[in-house]
Amino acid sequence: MTALGVSVVIPAFNRPEMTARAVRSALGQRPDPPFEVVVVDDCSTDHTGAAARAAGARVIHHAVNRGEGGARNTAIREAQQPWVALLDSDDEWLPGHLAALWPLRDDHVVLGSTAVATCADAPPRLWGRERNTPEALRSPADLLRAGNALVASSVLVRRDLVLAVGGFREDLRMGADLDLWLRVLERGTGLVSPAVTVRYHVHADQVSGDRAALWLAHREIVDTYADRPWHTPALRAHVEGYLLWNELRSGDRATVARCAARLTTDPRRLAGVLDVVSARARMSVRSWRYRRVTARRAGGSASTTASG
Secondary structure: OOOEEEEEEEOOOOOOOHHHHHHHHOOOOOOEEEEEEEEOOOOOOHHHHHHHHOOOOEEEOOOOOHHHHHHHHHHHHHHHOEEEEEEOOOEEEEEHHHHHHHOOOOOOOOEEEEEEEOOEEEEEEEEEEOOOOOOOOHHHHHHHHHHOOOOOOEEEEEEEHHHOOOOOOOOOOOHHHHHHHHHHHOOOOEEEEEEEEEEEEEOOHHHOOOOHHHHHHHHHHHHHHHOOOOHHHHHHHHHHHHHHHHHHOOOOHHHHHHHHHHOEEEEEHHHHHHHHHHHHHHHHHHHHHHHHHHOOOOHHHOOOOOOO
């Protein structure tokens, strides 16, 4: 085996077992492993750092807790390879993750794949690319039209560009990954693969579980780039449309009335709704097919890469 020119970065805080699982999944890549796995123990109060080291990672300790963005930034600065692969401590890679993305680098600056989200009380569902073909990201606008198809734990990104654009914003509790991808895509192109290569574990402790706060953060991040040439009125209306649709579907009666009224004032917002509804329908079909394929495999294992 030849190690790939990839540094895997994992931010971790008080998750010893999950972090060790993530490290093992990164080092278990086939046919070729990454050059290194860097875990930043973000001032844990338990044995997270020791568990990561025992699993094979290089561990860096923060003396004070700086949050996920700060931990990722430390790991990226310390990384020794030209490409950085992100992996959250509560997720894991399927064995062919890097093998699926590495050949797609070409002249791109950022790559991602599709994840399978798993939890105890619901069937697996896919998250990322809703079609069976790759999605080209020619500019930040392409990423926003799709509502951010780059699953953080699937991303492979050029280290020099992450550093050049300032890394993750450490003041953002949510959406720091989307914010960084927008800045990186101003410097080059990206690609989202339909290959299912990441297992995203759904659990109660996730920050992303607060959907209302997540949509608010998404809107605020988009507004931050209002002065960019790619941030057109049509794109902003499109994004506002699918955000209003999300709020409408999960809000109380007053929220539903407010969102419905705002949607009907601009046909471009309705176009955003149509896009998100059709994309989610396609993803539901992909998820159903993925479950059928994995169920038919020997032992019903869902650990093999599939394109659905």
